[in-house]
Amino acid sequence: MSELNYHHLRYFRAVAHDGNLTRAAERLNLSQSALSIQIKQLEERLGHQLFERRGRQLYLTEAGRIALDHADTIFATGDELLQTLRQTGTTRRAIRIGALATLSRNFQLEFIRPLLDRTDVELILRSGSTAELLGALETLNLDIVLLTQPPAADAVTPFVSEQLYQQRVSLIGSPALASGKLxxxxxxxxxxxxxxTLESGVRLQFEALAARLGVTPQIAAEVDDMAMMRLLARSGVGLAVMPPIVVQQELETGMLSELDTLPGIVENFYAVQIKRRFPNPLIRVLLDAGQWSGGKGG
Structure with missing residues (x-):
């Protein structure tokens, strides 16, 4: 079986991002017919049609979308190779950080704060599920990922996890619910x-605490998004089980109150990398920042 022709793949990627064969051909300094031949040869090699035409525009087929995702990864990895080897020993200007979609925005802000005032640094922030973020980490589309649980590591995917912070979890509610402390x-x-939700480590710890106290809580809502938990707590529908850092501003302004700390319940925050010969040097700037020293916090 013949190998994939990466010139064909590069031409396909250019057309896919442009959506127009004529414009892509002009940008690549090729004739439209020559570019069409390149795309046709790639389709024959892959055994699938990559585009469908609607009027003057080209739209990706399902196979085309899959091919583009792989092409973007391949050429991004090539760019990473050039940039990394050319900049060995110098500070890189870009760092790509992924965070769990449910992770506290306040925590994320504190994590990136050491780089916020640096004019020589470009921060690229992404959010997603654990699987999406770890996949992007493996393909070098992310430099570091923030999670609440460390992923399993093995010889094939050697993830490296470092605990950044351990935040207590409390009962948070509106001032009206905080009156008359019980x-x-x-x-x-x-x-x-x-x-x-039940997928959360905090929820499992809460269920164990309720069992120890002999209490069956009345559940007003199960939420997998911290921003939504904040809104529900502010609306007064119930008491939220969350780290105070999530609602730091509301606590400071008195919009919400911390009724009690939940004993033995903590939210852990981890920075996850993948073993690389040339890691982004900006990662150490973040990990060595003073607020994370010791890996824990109250």
Whole structure:
């Protein structure tokens, strides 16, 4: 079987991003017919049609979308190779950071703060699921990923996890619900609860605490997004189980109150990398920042 022709793949990528064969041919300094032949040869090699024409525009087929995703990864990796080897020993200007979509925005802001005032640094921020972020890390489309649980590592995907921070988890509610403070067990029994979903490590810890206290909480909502938990807590529908850092501004302004700390329940934050010979030097700037020294926080 013949190998893939990467010139064909590069031409296909240019047309796919442009959506117009004529403009892409002009940009590549090729005739339109020559470019069409290149695309046709790639389609024959892959065994699938990559484009469908609608009027003057070209649209990717399902096979074309898959091919473009792979092409972007391949050429991004090539760019990474050139930039990394050319800049060995110098500070890189770009760093690509991925974060779990449910991760506290306040925590993310504190993490990147050491680079915010640097005019020589370009921050590229992405969010997604754990699987999406780790996949991007493996393909070198991300330099570092922020998660609440460390991924499994093996010889094939050697992830390196570093605990950054350990934040206590509390009961957070509106000032009206905070009036007339009760002991923890009674609060859990009397107030509706806004809880993270069962996939969350915090939820599992909360279920264990409720069992120890002999309480069956009334669940007002199960939420997998911290921003939504914040809104629900502010609306007064119940008490939210969350790290105070998530609602730091609301606590400071008195819009929300921290009713009690949940004993033994913590949210862990991890920075995850993949072993690389030439890691982005800006990663160490973030990891060595003073607020993460010790890896824990109250």
């Amino acid at each position: 002991e923890l067990g009674k609060m859990l029994a009397q107030h509706p609860m806004i809880l993270p």
